[in-house]
Amino acid sequence: MSLDIRFRQDFPDFTLDVDLSLPGQGVSALFGPSGCGKSTLLRCIAGLNPTPGGRCVVNGAVWQDGAHSLPTHRRPLGYVFQEPTLFAHLSVQANLDYGRRRAGDAGQRVARERAIDLLGIGHLLQRRTDGLSGGERQRIAIARALLTGPQLLLMDEPMAALDLARKNELMPYLERVTRELDIPVVYVSHAPDEVARLAHHIVAMETGRVVAAGPLAEVLARVHLPIRLGEDAGVVLDGVVVERDVQWHLARIAFPGGCLWVRDGGQDKGTPVRIRILARDVSLALSPTADTSLLNSLPVVVDQIADESHPALALCRLRVGNSSSLVARLTRRSAAALRLAQGQTVWAQIKAVALIG
Numbered sequence: 001m002s003l004d005i006r007f008r009q010d011f012p013d014f015t016l017d018v019d020l021s022l023p024g025q026g027v028s029a030l031f032g033p034s035g036c037g038k039s040t041l042l043r044c045i046a047g048l049n050p051t052p053g054g055r056c057v058v059n060g061a062v063w064q065d066g067a068h069s070l071p072t073h074r075r076p077l078g079y080v081f082q083e084p085t086l087f088a089h090l091s092v093q094a095n096l097d098y099g100r101r102r103a104g105d106a107g108q109r110v111a112r113e114r115a116i117d118l119l120g121i122g123h124l125l126q127r128r129t130d131g132l133s134g135g136e137r138q139r140i141a142i143a144r145a146l147l148t149g150p151q152l153l154l155m156d157e158p159m160a161a162l163d164l165a166r167k168n169e170l171m172p173y174l175e176r177v178t179r180e181l182d183i184p185v186v187y188v189s190h191a192p193d194e195v196a197r198l199a200h201h202i203v204a205m206e207t208g209r210v211v212a213a214g215p216l217a218e219v220l221a222r223v224h225l226p227i228r229l230g231e232d233a234g235v236v237l238d239g240v241v242v243e244r245d246v247q248w249h250l251a252r253i254a255f256p257g258g259c260l261w262v263r264d265g266g267q268d269k270g271t272p273v274r275i276r277i278l279a280r281d282v283s284l285a286l287s288p289t290a291d292t293s294l295l296n297s298l299p300v301v302v303d304q305i306a307d308e309s310h311p312a313l314a315l316c317r318l319r320v321g322n323s324s325s326l327v328a329r330l331t332r333r334s335a336a337a338l339r340l341a342q343g344q345t346v347w348a349q350i351k352a353v354a355l356i357g
């Protein structure tokens with residue numbers, strides 16, 4: 001199961017040149033600065049940009065290869081844009097019916113009631129779409145895209161046009177859609193927090209090319225990543241709630257190689273969760289210090305040390321157990337004072353852990 005994508009497109013001042021194999025399930029995030037070619041790549045996958053010689057195979061279905069290229073309307077895909085394109089004069093219900101009619105041969109893979117329930121729009125069905133909030137309109141656009149029977153969902157910064165409050169409102173719906181439906185998603189974003197929450201796989205792009213690609217946790221832990229994440233440098237870890245401390249409102253999350261305490265998010269024991277730890281929130285010590293307010297301190301092994309963009313700073317990748325990593329940002333002076341070296345065991349002291357889903 002995979003998405004095999006190879007495109008080259010030349011514009012006067014820009015060339016997209018991409019050859020990728022993405023997993024055929026879950027969320028693959030296309031991430032990179034403005035103008036790096038994320039939307040162009042999405043348009044190529046959709047067949048909206050002519051790319052002679054390109055290749056696009058979606059879980060075995062050949063959409064494009066050599067001279068063969070299905071037109072956009074014959075590609076079973078749902079496309080969600082920054083600005084939802086709804087029929088303003090029609091009700092929500094009529095907009096959804098339009099999506100359903102487009103399902104055609106692709107088949108109705110998502111039942112109408114399921115889409116309405118997942119996006120929480122049952123109470124809006126009789127409303128005209130021009131009276132709805134930006135977040136509500138985007139939920140209708142996503143439901144409509146699901147009803148077309150897509151075998152692939154393309155989302156081009158679906159939250160970019162929303163303010164923070166609306167983004168926070170829409171995020172849980174995006175999480176439900178991307179986790180509960182078995183439809184692969186290619187999700188364009190330049191927001192690291194969105195990628196950290198939603199993605200399973202990441203493709204980092206720069207000037208029309210892929211500079212890093214792979215499973216999210218693995219790519220984020222690369223300290224030599226060609227794209228600089230600055231304040232957003234850090235890792236995500238997928239774990240499970242193993243204990244809840246009701247008195248102090250804390251939960252203990254186990255992940256491969258260790259456990260961490262986080263603020264209790266209300267999840268039951270056994271619930272899978274994702275946590276994010278920023279490099280700036282991890283400091284290092286040569287021994288486990290007892291007299292500290294920090295809840296989380298883990299034995300780790302120094303794996304790699306890389307220079308940060310500012311000459312005072314370094315990024316250090318740390319191995320936790322056999323299969324997890326943390327990244328710490330520290331001054332190069334501290335790294336020298338601690339005589340940090342590859343293979344050394346140290347203690348990672350973690351100032352903040354965010355439970356992000």
Ligand SMILES: Nc1ncnc2c1ncn2[C@@H]1O[C@H](COP(=O)(O)OP(=O)(O)OP(=O)(O)O)[C@@H](O)[C@H]1O
Pocket residue numbers: 011012013014032033034035036037038039040041190
């Ligand atoms: N039809 C076109 N004609 C000429 N240049 C184009 C065309 N479409 C895209 N480009 C150029 O391709 C480059 C990549 O644009 P694209 O919109 O794919 O970037 P992006 O990473 O999605 O950016 P953003 O995050 O700002 O949306 C830009 O330099 C853009 O000007």
